[in-house]
Amino acid sequence: MATFLARRFLWFIPVLLVVALITFVLMKAAPGGPWDRDPEAKQVDPRTQELLARQYGLDKPAWRQFIGYLIGDVDKEGQFVCGAVCGNLGPSYRQRGKTVQQILFQPPPEKSFFDSKFGHTLRLAVLALAFALVVGIPAGVFSALRQNSWIDYALTLITNIGIAVPSFVVAFFSILIFAVGLKLMPVVQKSWAGITPFIIPAIVFGFGTMAQTARLMRSTMLDVMRQDYVRTARAKGLLEQAVIWKHMLRNALIPVITTLGPAVAGLLTGSIVIENIFGVPGVGRDFIQSIGNRDYSMIMGTTLFYVVLILLGNLSVDILYGVVDPRIRVE
Amino acid sequence: MAQATTSLPRATPSTLPATPSQSQWELAWRRLRRNRAALVGGVLVVIYLLAAIFASSLAPHNPIKDYGAAKAFLPPFWQSDSPAGKAFDPAFPLGTDQQGRDVLSRILYGTRTSVVAGVLPVTIVVLIGATLGFTSGYLGGSADNLLMRITDIFYAIPTELLLILVMVTLGDTALGKAANGVPLFLLALAAVSWSGLARLMRGSALALKSLSFVEAAQSLGASRAHIITRHILPNSVGVLVVWIAFAIPRFIIAEAILGYIGLGLRPSLNPNDFFITSWGRLFLDAYSIIGSQPGFLLSVAAVVSVLVISFTFLGDGLRDALDPRMKK
Numbered sequence: 267m268a269t270f271l272a273r274r275f276l277w278f279i280p281v282l283l284v285v286a287l288i289t290f291v292l293m294k295a296a297p298g299g300p301w302d303r304d305p306e307a308k309q310v311d312p313r314t315q316e317l318l319a320r321q322y323g324l325d326k327p328a329w330r331q332f333i334g335y336l337i338g339d340v341d342k343e344g345q346f347v348c349g350a351v352c353g354n355l356g357p358s359y360r361q362r363g364k365t366v367q368q369i370l371f372q373p374p375p376e377k378s379f380f381d382s383k384f385g386h387t388l389r390l391a392v393l394a395l396a397f398a399l400v401v402g403i404p405a406g407v408f409s410a411l412r413q414n415s416w417i418d419y420a421l422t423l424i425t426n427i428g429i430a431v432p433s434f435v436v437a438f439f440s441i442l443i444f445a446v447g448l449k450l451m452p453v454v455q456k457s458w459a460g461i462t463p464f465i466i467p468a469i470v471f472g473f474g475t476m477a478q479t480a481r482l483m484r485s486t487m488l489d490v491m492r493q494d495y496v497r498t499a500r501a502k503g504l505l506e507q508a509v510i511w512k513h514m515l516r517n518a519l520i521p522v523i524t525t526l527g528p529a530v531a532g533l534l535t536g537s538i539v540i541e542n543i544f545g546v547p548g549v550g551r552d553f554i555q556s557i558g559n560r561d562y563s564m565i566m567g568t569t570l571f572y573v574v575l576i577l578l579g580n581l582s583v584d585i586l587y588g589v590v591d592p593r594i595r596v597e
Numbered sequence: 598m599a600q601a602t603t604s605l606p607r608a609t610p611s612t613l614p615a616t617p618s619q620s621q622w623e624l625a626w627r628r629l630r631r632n633r634a635a636l637v638g639g640v641l642v643v644i645y646l647l648a649a650i651f652a653s654s655l656a657p658h659n660p661i662k663d664y665g666a667a668k669a670f671l672p673p674f675w676q677s678d679s680p681a682g683k684a685f686d687p688a689f690p691l692g693t694d695q696q697g698r699d700v701l702s703r704i705l706y707g708t709r710t711s712v713v714a715g716v717l718p719v720t721i722v723v724l725i726g727a728t729l730g731f732t733s734g735y736l737g738g739s740a741d742n743l744l745m746r747i748t749d750i751f752y753a754i755p756t757e758l759l760l761i762l763v764m765v766t767l768g769d770t771a772l773g774k775a776a777n778g779v780p781l782f783l784l785a786l787a788a789v790s791w792s793g794l795a796r797l798m799r800g801s802a803l804a805l806k807s808l809s810f811v812e813a814a815q816s817l818g819a820s821r822a823h824i825i826t827r828h829i830l831p832n833s834v835g836v837l838v839v840w841i842a843f844a845i846p847r848f849i850i851a852e853a854i855l856g857y858i859g860l861g862l863r864p865s866l867n868p869n870d871f872f873i874t875s876w877g878r879l880f881l882d883a884y885s886i887i888g889s890q891p892g893f894l895l896s897v898a899a900v901v902s903v904l905v906i907s908f909t910f911l912g913d914g915l916r917d918a919l920d921p922r923m924k925k
Contacts, residue, residue, distance in 0.1 A: 277749075284750050289762060296766035430909035431902050432850050434857070438880065438898045446891045453887060535755045539854050543884075553758075554858055557765045569758060576753050 274581050278574075283336075285573045286350070286566070290332050293562045322357065322563075335566065355567030360559045366567035370549055386458060387541070387548035391533040393464050394472030398529070402476040403522065406483025407515065413488065421480065428477025433470055433536075437543045440470045454545045467544040471537060475529050479522055486518040493517075524583050531579025535572040625835070628918035635914020641907035648705060649712035656702035657688070660873050661866065664697035673700070673892035691896050695886050700893050703874055703882075704900055710862060710875035711901075715849035717779075718786040719841055726791040727837060730798025735806055735825055744795060751792035759789045760851060764860040777872040778863045782855070786848055794840060801833040835919030842912035846905045853877040853901060857884070876901055 310318075319325050323334060330339070335356055338349040348354055355366035373382040380389055409421045444466055445453045455463045490496065491514060499513045500506075538550035545551070549568060556564035629635055648655060658664075671683050673692040685692075691700040733741040763785040767773045773781040805811060805828065814824050855861035856877010864874045874882075876897065883894035 280746075281750050281753050285754055288754075288759075292762055292766040295770065297769045426909065426913075427906060430846075430906045432905070434850060434854050435898050435902055435905070438884065438894055439902075441887070442891055442895055442898070446887060532755075536757065538757055538761070539857070542858065554761075557761065557860075565762070569762065572755055572758055573753055576755060580753070 271585075274584070278577050281577060282570060282573060286336060286570060287332070289566050289569050290328075290335075293565065294328060296560070322359065335563075350567075350570060355570070356563040358556075358561055358564050360556065360561040360564070366564055369552065369564065370568070370571065381459075383547065383549050383552050386546055387534065387537055387550060389461070389464055390468055390471060390537055390541070390546055390548060391530070393461070393468035394475065394533050395526075395530060397469050397472040398475035398479050402479030403483050403519075405476075406480040407487055407510075407518075409480065409484040410487030410491065411510070422484075425477040425480045425484075428473050429481065433474055434539050434543070436473050437467075437470045437540055440466055441543070458547055464546070467540055467546060470544075471533065471540045475533065479525070479529075482525065483518065483522055486521050487514060490514045490518045524587055527579045527581075527583030527586060530582075531576040534575050534579075625915075625918040629914050632914040632917065634910040635918070638907040638910030638912075638914065641903060642911055645708060645904050645907070646712060649709040652705040652709040656699075656705045657690075658699035658702045660702040660706045661698065664693065664699075666697065668693055668697035669695050670886075670890050671697075672890075673896060676892055692890065692892050694882060694890060694893060700896060703879060704876075704896060706873045707876045707879045707897075708900070710872050711849050711852055711877075713779075714782065714852035714862065714875065715845040718783050718790075718848050719844050721783055721787045722790050722794055722844065723837065723841065725787060726794030727798045727833075729791070730795035731802050731825055731829060731833070733795070734799035734802030735821070735829060741799070744799070748792040748796050751789070754789075756789045757851075757854065760785050760855065761858065761860060763788060764855055768860060774863075777865055777870075778861070779872070782852065782862055786851060790844070790848075794844075797836060797840060798833060801836050802829050805829050805832050838919060839912055839916045842908060842915050846908040849876070849901075850905065853880055857881050 316325075323331060323339065326334070326339075333339070334349060336350045338347055338352070338354075340346055349356070353367060355370075358364050358366055358369055361369060370383050371379070371385075373379055373385060379385050405421050405425070409418045412418050441453060444450045451463070451466060457463065496509060496513050499509045504513075537546070537548060538553055540546070541548045541550035542554055549571070552564070553568045556568070629639075663669075668686070668689070669683075671686050671689050671693040674685060674690050676692075677685055689699050689701070691704065693699055694703070729744060733744040764773075764781065767781055767785075768778070772784075775781070802825075811824060811828050814828055819827075852861055853876045856875050857880045859881065861877040862872055862875050864878055865872050879897045880894070883890070883897050887894050
């Protein structure tokens, strides 16, 4: 297990390196620098631009900027400043005096971590996941136990639609229904404190995952129901409840648990669009704003952070596999 | 030889059930025809295709002509009056936007762009992904290893994120400005989705490679190119077709998301141009006037959902028809 983990963590290095390189090359290929404004607006004068470029180390050769960003570089006083490897994602070009990690993770004064940018994204993702599991698993089980009944068909239709229609489109429908039609919420929320404002965005965001969970749960339940050990349990005269809970559910949950890793990673990193539509002040909305602002260090930092989340999500599945199902063991 | 077989009971045409021999495709078509949901999906997809092709003849109005404030915010047919207090006008079945432009015509023209945005990239991705996947899967060795490592890396990058990155950084270059941004969009989509297909095709080639008919062809001295084009490729077409059926709606949605963020195709202001608007732009336009014209957003969302659901039903049906073993 230790060597397996070590190997997997070592694999993170080339992945992150390639992602950083792609992002860096793309940003260098983009015309215009971070100090350019709209062509119509008054431009920052060349002298100031030069000073800014020097302050942010943009006057150095590209390769040195790249390595300096990832590993670290010597600052003006000759001190070594550690780069992305130490979690230092660099100073934001647009939000002066703040580093990228401060923007992403630091809550406003006297607020908890959950009120930071990432805290909002996290709250959205956790609620979406909770919705997906709390609704998806029972729906799948119920569907399988009542196979070919009208309720099974109805649930299957809903899951099919949930899988087909992306959250991007579901979001607009939900705004039309809940904000315009029923007037249960404003089109754009003013406060994002607590849980309530997140409920509808989270349901929308988790809808696809819910549908996938329900479909998977249904098919594995149908599979498990035909296993010999279930027949044996029934033959022993166990109560149907015990057969369902102890013999079927436990085994049918295994595939669902193993999809959790990618699901969590997907929910944490996939909220860019949902955050933008609902106006959730999270990492994803910030990402789009920093793109408009050409805030390159923000773009780079957020991208790397997202990729780390996905890598950890994928890794956790492989570990979970071994934990929940002793038949599968990592070599 | 002939004598040895005469003594054995032989299956003659008269002892076999009287069904004409059927090719794999005829069988698949029969299975598909029995699947009602898939058929409905297929018919709807064809209708959308026709609407896209004939958008200019079907549209009742010029999609970028503004009929002015008097005709602005007209309600769609299911509302007798709009929040803006205007009465329904039969000349504008789905109503008008804030500039008095006809919503139906705009959606029809948007369909054209979005269908192109879904279909064109698929061709490119299939060419790149399938070629790389087949060759590496069939040849194996270090080339295969390299491809797998590269796809592993792409697997770790969220596609949305990469797509946005490419579109935003290259959007203002000469490439991004060319032809309404279509070439860049194609390139970006190809860049983010080739690896998934390459992986799939590699798996298919690997599985087929060990089957006896490929072994037989090898022992008869068939060349690699012959085996790939005559044995591996035809037997992977089913997997490929299903992938395409699911990829097209994904690409259409990708365009819609980019358009909504303001990064997608650049609509042209010349009514004679091909790209006047897209579904992504329409989402952006419609969401910005949701308070005074909610029907616009509803129309766009409904039109997009129906196509996406149709493709899913068609894709599910194709999967069941082309490979009954994969049936859920």
